[in-house]
Amino acid sequence: xxxxxxxxxxxxxxxxxxxxxxxxxxxxxxxxxxxxxxxxxxxxxxxxxxxxxxxxxxxxxxxxxxxxxxxxxxxxxxxxxxxxxxxxxxxxxxxxxxxxxxxxxxxxxxxxxxxxxxxxxxxxxxxxxxxxxxxxxxxxxxxxxxxxxxxxxxxx
Numbered sequence: 685x686x687x688x689x690x691x692x693x694x695x696x697x698x699x700x701x702x703x704x705x706x707x708x709x710x711x712x713x714x715x716x717x718x719x720x721x722x723x724x725x726x727x728x729x730x731x732x733x734x735x736x737x738x739x740x741x742x743x744x745x746x747x748x749x750x751x752x753x754x755x756x757x758x759x760x761x762x763x764x765x766x767x768x769x770x771x772x773x774x775x776x777x778x779x780x781x782x783x784x785x786x787x788x789x790x791x792x793x794x795x796x797x798x799x800x801x802x803x804x805x806x807x808x809x810x811x812x813x814x815x816x817x818x819x820x821x822x823x824x825x826x827x828x829x830x831x832x833x834x835x836x837x838x839x840x
Contacts, residue, residue, distance in 0.1 A: 716771075720744075723765045728754060740774035742766070745781050752778045803834045 711736065721729040727739040731751045735743035755762075756768040759776050766773050794829040803811070812825050 719769060720766075723762060723769075724758065735779070737771070737773060740772055741777055742771075742773045742775070743777045743779060745779050747780075747782060749780055785789050803831070804835065810833060813832075 692791050697703050717734050722754050724732070728751055731747040732755060733745050735741075744755060746755055755776070755778050759778075763773060763776070808831050811831050814828040815824050815831070816828075
């Protein structure tokens with residue numbers, strides 16, 4: 685089902701009294717998730733998500749132990765940043781919950797807008813110039829591959 689049909693259905697559903705609170709809560713969670721992903725390193729964003737805030741305790745669900753450990757390291761800084769955004773958070777609870785399906789992970793990755801660094805035209809020209817001076821080697825192949833990938837993402 686196209687997303688605009690789902691959105692119109694949810695908007696219509698949100699006008700019914702039984703579902704108004706639920707959809708308001710879901711929209712707020714989506715907004716909070718977006719803010720949270722802006723505050724953590726981009727590499728980690730796809731591996732963790734918010735769960736709930738209860739009595740000032742923010743629950744974060746991490747996909748694996750390494751992400752949970754990194755979140756614990758970042759928690760003092762993250763706590764300050766969230767409080768600057770006006771969140772009433774005083775502590776974190778970090779849970780580890782592995783992804784159950786690859787389909788769910790694909791859906792989550794589509795929802796997260798991770799900005800991948802792109803080479804400027806000047807950067808590509810410099811890499812091409814460097815590759816032209818190198819003999820056939822792994823470095824030259826890697827540079828060529830990098831430039832080709834940048835060209836492909838430019839056209840998307």
